[in-house]
Amino acid sequence: MDRAGRPVPAARRGFRHGLLLAAVLWLGAGWATLLAQAADAPEPPRPVLIRNATVLDPVAGRRDATDVLLENHRITAVGRGLDAPDGAGIIDGDGRWVTPGLIDIHTHLGMAGVPYIPVELETWDVNELSDPNTAQVRAEDAVDPGDPAFARALAGGVTTVQVLPGSGNLIGGRGVVLRNIPAVTVADMTFDGAARVLKMACGENPKYTWGPKGEAPVTRMGIAAELRQAFAETAAYRDRGGPVDGQAPDARLEVLAGVLAGDIPVHMHCYRAAEMDRMMTLAEEFGFRIAAFHHAAEAYKIAGRLAAHGACAVVWADVWGFKMETLDAIVENAAYTDAAGACVALHSDLPRIGERLPVEAARARAAGMRAGLDISRARALSWLTTAPAAMLGIEDRVGRLEAGLDADVVVWNGDPFSIRTRAERVFIRGLEVHALDDSGPARSDLELGHPAAEPRP
């Protein structure tokens, strides 16, 4: 059960996946049990005791030869010499590492689903380009859980994802936080109680999306002016008490009023230091805070300012040069920004990066250490766990290996920061949703039975 008391659906689609079959067999259960778990009143998954593993936690650090116990959807104990409850599945952790499930705070999974179909790129589901301000739209209305990239991310240890609208609009719409469980509907994946942020954007993308059409914004001046106008109208709407009698509430203004009230966090796509500063100033004028700048290529140039405003930097380890505003991105960005006291998370944006997030963290950490900064493995892991969890308001539920938190756990077949390592088992709320075997990642419906993808040797 989740906090709202709603049963959390198990892997409804799982029976179609050979991997999950392996998981079920390992759990000593069978079809009936998995299907029962998928039913509306599931029994909790069988307890699992991971024994004698190297446990890496973003807060507690590294503990060798340590056990982790998963029971009743939760982590119930982390320590040495734990007793196995009756009927528990035992995982030999020798040579293995255990981390919390990873959180990818910037994806377009299911909205920019693969395969990319040429004729659909004009209307793909990332940017609602009918107006530069579409605060009222929601990513969850576009997400296709059948996107094969979900399973690839899961095979990389990603158990929670935020799916965001794109950056073509100034105000792109609401994001949604999903548990990365195989499912048919978005409702079955939705992380109840997580923030539903408002995605905004500055810089080249809204300029080049709208400017060539002869519509605002054409310039960065226009970006700021349009945003000021939108929030001024919102303040007036709020001050007059919402909609005029007899009229429906204005969906756009209701969302922006939520921003002004501090109820809806703003996550803003923005690259340049000077521009992030202007956006923070604009937010301060209207009395709200920008919770996070995404991509934030130049965060390292204004890390102190970010920290003072309370804005986090959500960055790649090192993606640069694909446009002018990314030219100054450096691989030290995460480390420098963190060292200056601003909160930092790493993100994928691109599915192929999301398949190997710990390797991204390792690169960002190594770059910082070469620059003389002292960055623990645990700290680097926080960029993929506790930091994004806090940004999404789920820090007391996932992101750490601690009794009482959801049993979102990854067992790695080696050091998770190594490219040679793979996630061997992935649990979400105690249910095994990925198990490494020779048949590769779970087959999406797209690939299932397709002659191009089958048979596996």
Added chain:
Amino acid sequence: MTRMAALLVLLLALLLTCTPAAAGDLLVDNARLWDPQAAAPVTGRVVIRDGLIAAAGPDAAIPEGMEVWDAEGRPVTPGLFHPASRLGLVEITSATDTMDSRAGETGIGRAFDVQYALNPESLLIQQARAEGVVHAMSRPEGSGEPPFAGLGAVIRLAPGNDVLHRARAGMFVTIGGAAERSRAGDWQLLRRALDAARAAGDDAESDDAALQPVLDREIPLVIQTHRASDIRQAVAVAEDFDLRLVLVGASGAWKLAGLLAEHDVDVIVDPATDLPVSMDRLGARPDLAAVLHAAGVRVAFHSDGVHNDHNAAVALRTAAGVAVAHGMDQMAALAAITVNPAAIWLADAPSGLEIGAPADLVVWDGDPLEPASAPVAVFIGGERISRDTRRSALAERYHPGRKP
């Protein structure tokens, strides 16, 4: 200033006390040698004379009076060779005046030759060189005569004003799913062009002449394609016209590994793309490289991702690391980003740690296949090159410990 002065004095003192060594002579000692043609890394040394490798291995004799660079037990690999890049042709993707990999309005056809666009001052070349890429195939993306993309050039990233190493080193063709074209027509166009060039012989017009080295097997026909049906077509073309064939992409090649081995087809793949990003790539899988290698196919790695050109070295090492994570031998994976690309594009030249190969070495601060590792030194032709880049200068300027 005082520090600078002290450095100068130190340099002078060194110059006066050192045994004069010939330029390009160096002993790299106490190295953990990752020879891509060996079964495993071994501790040994590399003897460099006149910028070439004179000896390498645990038993290489130590020459007298040679300048020594102590690797302190760190891993040493040959310089990386990027088999399918756009280095020197592209810079900032949205700054279209820095993008020269397509013929565009020039309308030039298959003879489109990228050598004339190469920019040694490219930030991407600076970055790639600093991170251990010494050679790259710079390939065209499109000519005015599809499916031909044009002629690619091998570049050598030694510092200086000229990176061109071998022009017209491969004829590139791209065939696959596209909104406006049938691949059937593209295969027909390719076959007609080869027929016409063969009939024209040496008297050919310029566009036909561009295919002569392909027909003469001097350079490979490079087909960038993914679907298994297209890979079969490519092999059939190569057989019918007796061509050297190189495939790039080849997501569906795992089903055809035996056929590709039998026909000596070289295959450049991206192990890190296991997503079906297009309908042609529904069979994408991360053990593609391991499957091909096991069947005896020579493979090399590139990347379909954002890092292929801008973080070329990281892209190559990530590809190799992913291949190893999915079952490939680590030395075979290293070969796929060093000696195999050299064999594909510079078939006649020694490479890697072979005697007579250019002394292009990278000394790493960790496992060379880990993206988190970085070079501590890069030698090109026996000379240690500067690893300073615009980006490292930015990192220095904005270091959090620096007082404003």
